[in-house]
Amino acid sequence: MAKPIGFHMGLEEFRRHGYAAVDWIADYYARVETFPVLAQVRPGEVRAALPPEPPERGESFAAMLQDLERVILPGITHWQSPNFFAFFPANTSGPAILGELLAAGLGVQGMLWVTSPACTELETHVLDWLAALLGLPDRFRSSGAGGGVIQDTASNASLCALLAARERATGGESNERGCDGRLVAYASTQAHASIEKAMGIAGLGRKNLRLIGVDAAMALRPELLAEAIRADRAAGKIPCCAVATVGTTSSLAIDPVAGLGQLCRAEGLWLHVDAAMAGTAALCPEFRHLQAGLECADSYCFNPHKWMFTNFDCDCFYVADRSALIRALSILPEYLRNPETEAGAVFDYRDWQIQLGRRFRALKLWLVIRHYGAEGLRHHIRRHVELAQQFAAWVQVDAQFELAVAPVLNLVCFRHRGGDEVNERLLERLNASGRLYLTHTRLGERYTLRFCVGQTHTELEHVQRAWDSIRSAAPQ
Amino acid sequence: MAKPIGFHMGLEEFRRHGYAAVDWIADYYARVETFPVLAQVRPGEVRAALPPEPPERGESFAAMLQDLERVILPGITHWQSPNFFAFFPANTSGPAILGELLAAGLGVQGMLWVTSPACTELETHVLDWLAALLGLPDRFRSSGAGGGVIQDTASNASLCALLAARERATGGESNERGCDGRLVAYASTQAHASIEKAMGIAGLGRKNLRLIGVDAAMALRPELLAEAIRADRAAGKIPCCAVATVGTTSSLAIDPVAGLGQLCRAEGLWLHVDAAMAGTAALCPEFRHLQAGLECADSYCFNPHKWMFTNFDCDCFYVADRSALIRALSILPEYLRNPETEAGAVFDYRDWQIQLGRRFRALKLWLVIRHYGAEGLRHHIRRHVELAQQFAAWVQVDAQFELAVAPVLNLVCFRHRGGDEVNERLLERLNASGRLYLTHTRLGERYTLRFCVGQTHTELEHVQRAWDSIRSAAPQ
Numbered sequence: 001m002a003k004p005i006g007f008h009m010g011l012e013e014f015r016r017h018g019y020a021a022v023d024w025i026a027d028y029y030a031r032v033e034t035f036p037v038l039a040q041v042r043p044g045e046v047r048a049a050l051p052p053e054p055p056e057r058g059e060s061f062a063a064m065l066q067d068l069e070r071v072i073l074p075g076i077t078h079w080q081s082p083n084f085f086a087f088f089p090a091n092t093s094g095p096a097i098l099g100e101l102l103a104a105g106l107g108v109q110g111m112l113w114v115t116s117p118a119c120t121e122l123e124t125h126v127l128d129w130l131a132a133l134l135g136l137p138d139r140f141r142s143s144g145a146g147g148g149v150i151q152d153t154a155s156n157a158s159l160c161a162l163l164a165a166r167e168r169a170t171g172g173e174s175n176e177r178g179c180d181g182r183l184v185a186y187a188s189t190q191a192h193a194s195i196e197k198a199m200g201i202a203g204l205g206r207k208n209l210r211l212i213g214v215d216a217a218m219a220l221r222p223e224l225l226a227e228a229i230r231a232d233r234a235a236g237k238i239p240c241c242a243v244a245t246v247g248t249t250s251s252l253a254i255d256p257v258a259g260l261g262q263l264c265r266a267e268g269l270w271l272h273v274d275a276a277m278a279g280t281a282a283l284c285p286e287f288r289h290l291q292a293g294l295e296c297a298d299s300y301c302f303n304p305h306k307w308m309f310t311n312f313d314c315d316c317f318y319v320a321d322r323s324a325l326i327r328a329l330s331i332l333p334e335y336l337r338n339p340e341t342e343a344g345a346v347f348d349y350r351d352w353q354i355q356l357g358r359r360f361r362a363l364k365l366w367l368v369i370r371h372y373g374a375e376g377l378r379h380h381i382r383r384h385v386e387l388a389q390q391f392a393a394w395v396q397v398d399a400q401f402e403l404a405v406a407p408v409l410n411l412v413c414f415r416h417r418g419g420d421e422v423n424e425r426l427l428e429r430l431n432a433s434g435r436l437y438l439t440h441t442r443l444g445e446r447y448t449l450r451f452c453v454g455q456t457h458t459e460l461e462h463v464q465r466a467w468d469s470i471r472s473a474a475p476q
Numbered sequence: 477m478a479k480p481i482g483f484h485m486g487l488e489e490f491r492r493h494g495y496a497a498v499d500w501i502a503d504y505y506a507r508v509e510t511f512p513v514l515a516q517v518r519p520g521e522v523r524a525a526l527p528p529e530p531p532e533r534g535e536s537f538a539a540m541l542q543d544l545e546r547v548i549l550p551g552i553t554h555w556q557s558p559n560f561f562a563f564f565p566a567n568t569s570g571p572a573i574l575g576e577l578l579a580a581g582l583g584v585q586g587m588l589w590v591t592s593p594a595c596t597e598l599e600t601h602v603l604d605w606l607a608a609l610l611g612l613p614d615r616f617r618s619s620g621a622g623g624g625v626i627q628d629t630a631s632n633a634s635l636c637a638l639l640a641a642r643e644r645a646t647g648g649e650s651n652e653r654g655c656d657g658r659l660v661a662y663a664s665t666q667a668h669a670s671i672e673k674a675m676g677i678a679g680l681g682r683k684n685l686r687l688i689g690v691d692a693a694m695a696l697r698p699e700l701l702a703e704a705i706r707a708d709r710a711a712g713k714i715p716c717c718a719v720a721t722v723g724t725t726s727s728l729a730i731d732p733v734a735g736l737g738q739l740c741r742a743e744g745l746w747l748h749v750d751a752a753m754a755g756t757a758a759l760c761p762e763f764r765h766l767q768a769g770l771e772c773a774d775s776y777c778f779n780p781h782k783w784m785f786t787n788f789d790c791d792c793f794y795v796a797d798r799s800a801l802i803r804a805l806s807i808l809p810e811y812l813r814n815p816e817t818e819a820g821a822v823f824d825y826r827d828w829q830i831q832l833g834r835r836f837r838a839l840k841l842w843l844v845i846r847h848y849g850a851e852g853l854r855h856h857i858r859r860h861v862e863l864a865q866q867f868a869a870w871v872q873v874d875a876q877f878e879l880a881v882a883p884v885l886n887l888v889c890f891r892h893r894g895g896d897e898v899n900e901r902l903l904e905r906l907n908a909s910g911r912l913y914l915t916h917t918r919l920g921e922r923y924t925l926r927f928c929v930g931q932t933h934t935e936l937e938h939v940q941r942a943w944d945s946i947r948s949a950a951p952q
Contacts, residue, residue: 079585
């Protein structure tokens with residue numbers, strides 16, 4: 001785009017429009033609290049505002065920014081509003097947004113080391129940094145037999161873990177000849193739905209995932225897992241993998257990693273630990289006990305794109321033995337052969353993931369860690385935990401409300417004492433108000449509200465106002 | 477980031493750093509031809525320039541931009557150089573880069589309609605636009621039983637197609653109970669390696685992909701496919717899927733879609749058409765004949781992130797019957813339930829893909845189409861094809877070189893007449909020079925150079941200089 005040729009955007013135009021886009025984003029964050037957090041449009045409303053036919057002639061960038069305001073913004077659910085308390089967060093930050101911009105500008109492919117060595121090496125390096133920052137066992141670092149890779153999502157990290165476990169259990173047979181329905185895997189009844197989905201995708205079969213019962217804190221009971229493994233072996237099944245969750249989606253329950261690790265090691269099962277959101281808390285030494293026992297895990301993942309100020313997508317996936325993963329996923333056609341790969345001197349990350357192509361995602365993660373420093377990251381994680389615990393304290397002393405489970409870290413599960421119907425109506429009313437966005441789950445069959453503090457800019461005032469809104473909207 | 481709180485980047489800082497990042501990108505494109513196209517660093521060199529330990533304290537954005545220059549740039553293989561002729565392109569453009577920036581700023585999740593209705597509806601809409609622009613059959617539009625979705629890569633599009641085919645062939649059995657090794661699928665010997673990889677991932681088994689022979693133009697021979705299907709049925713196997721490639725990675729060979737479509741329909745096989753790079757050519761009516769017969773295909777994909785000026789990742793995946801795909805991939809835990817999903821009134825794109833989370837990728841695609849207009853896109857595609865055909869004409873009249881196959885669209889496969897060893901050394905010399913980047917393949921067992929014209933800013937001068945470099949580097 002050095003000189004505008006043909007229909008391309010010229011360099012000076014790019015600068016001008018780029019500044020305008022940066023300004024648009026800054027202005028968006030300045031006014032994000034003026035929008036309803038949950039989009040209030042009806043199905044089809046956004047499409048109805050778009051021209052049915054594509055444009056024959058090019059249009060101006062100004063026209064596009066106008067339509068972003070007019071058509072798109074009303075259809076946005078504002079994940080970056082400090083009043084977003086739904087699901088898990090998918091937070092952003094200035095350095096992460098600029099990291100995405102720079103990566104888009106460079107536009108490189110990181111599928112092989114040779115297709116951009118810096119893309120691969122920065123990724124390995126930053127994942128080693130994070131292993132240090134989180135206090136992960138040395139076996140997950142690239143200096144030994146393990147290492148880290150950025151996946152798009154924890155869904156794909158789980159799928160990759162299952163495939164590596166499948167590979168280890170069948171010695172390549174399932175990859176070459178196909179599955180035979182005998183392998184089984186385990187997770188708690190509270191594990192993320194993506195595990196069951198991955199069982200189907202991997203040809204292992206959704207019904208071959210055993211959902212193991214939990215205790216009062218919603219954590220997996222290892223003795224029930226041991227029983228299930230025995231029963232499966234007796235029935236001719238082949239147990240190959242267990243997934244422990246550090247921070248379930250429903251209630252942030254923490255499965256006992258140490259106990260599960262010992263059991264899996266004794267039984268020869270691959271243990272994958274899914275710490276998608278809660279893993280970030282391990283930046284703070286005082287929260288590391290929640291995932292104690294990782295020494296016996298075969299793989300681990302957490303998502304900086306949830307709670308570590310790094311734009312989606314960015315899931316950090318670690319394996320203790322990268323060779324099982326690579327055996328499951330490597331394939332080398334002639335058109336990808338190159339001297340560095342043949343020499344085995346480098347990581348080719350396409351062998352660590354489902355896809356071939358890959359973006360330069362390490363760049364944003366590098367900028368986030370450098371902008372905040374370890375102290376900055378710890379500061380904000382601690383602050384979010386304090387805010388959630390403050391919210392829980394208010395719930396606890398209010399006679400109309402109750403905590404559904406003891407709040408862990410930054411998630412509070414609570415309910416009005418009036419029963420399911422009252423809570424459902426309350427949630428609808430709150431989300432329709434646009435003042436905040438909450439979602440729900442069911443715990444012990446009861447409809448339960450979830451309040452998750454993790455958006456980058458959420459401060460005490462937002463949590464205070466949210467609680468006021470909840471109390472006002474509740475039946476008196 | 478309205479006011480700088482704690483360690484967050486404040487709004488005014490974000491504007492300042494954002495302008496600097498935009499300027500850095502503009503300057504990068506202005507000087508991209510001054511760098512060696514293929515990175516010249518040795519394994520480990522990038523990491524050695526990075527601090528071994530993560531920073532405890534935050535650093536300035538200026539320091540990061542300096543390291544981008546000092547550490548990262550020498551390790552970049554410049555996919556956005558107009559002298560990049562390797563693999564397939566992964567081109568970018570001004571509007572696409574700014575689309576990525578705006579999407580990063582909004583930071584929404586498009587997993588469900590409700591989590592940002594505009595993210596879902598703009599995607600459906602723009603994919604319908606593209607179906608019109610490419611002249612795809614109506615059955616791929618969202619108004620009927622089909623529709624389009626943005627996948628990250630053609631690898632995942634193929635995986636999703638296989639999963640939908642598996643679902644249709646087994647009525648949910650393979651998804652629920654696991655695969656049993658009986659299903660088989662078909663593609664040509666020239667099909668992309670991701671098909672075989674996907675067979676392994678899906679538990680169907682890599683060996684259950686039959687690689688069907690090709691004709692002199694490297695296109696799949698339907699009569700050999702018919703034979704293979706007969707043989708498999710006779711052996712008790714269950715044929716479920718065939719993949720036709722429109723533009724193979726090695727040589728841009730075009731499988732006969734119409735003939736394969738009729739055969740697959742008669743035999744009850746799912747036909748997936750992989751037009752990853754070449755599909756973009758269908759923007760120009762004169763190239764549409766290359767994929768004539770799509771009326772009988774069950775799914776189709778092409779990658780705007782290859783040759784349509786849209787940043788990676790952006791693969792457009794269409795299905796004629798979305799219900800098979802959704803049955804294969806849908807799962808609905810309590811924490812994702814919402815009224816719009818329950819009413820069935822909306823698309824929830826997490827049911828159309830492997831992952832749960834998803835970025836707002838439609839935004840960049842929308843900006844690209846609007847910036848160029850259909851006429852601008854057609855103009856540049858035609859220009860690239862002309863440039864490649866010009867290069868092929870020069871090869872053809874040079875006594876030292878020969879074409880390996882007749883050049884199709886924007887890819888020229890050629891070789892020096894001196895044999896494999898000479899061509900291998902020639903490629904090494906050219907890539908080490910930094911003046912251009914070429915890759916190779918093998919066609920009919922012979923080492924063959926590939927020259928693919930598709931980088932956004934490649935013009936006649938670059939192709940001319942590349943040809944001069946190739947001739948100069950060849951043994952005289």
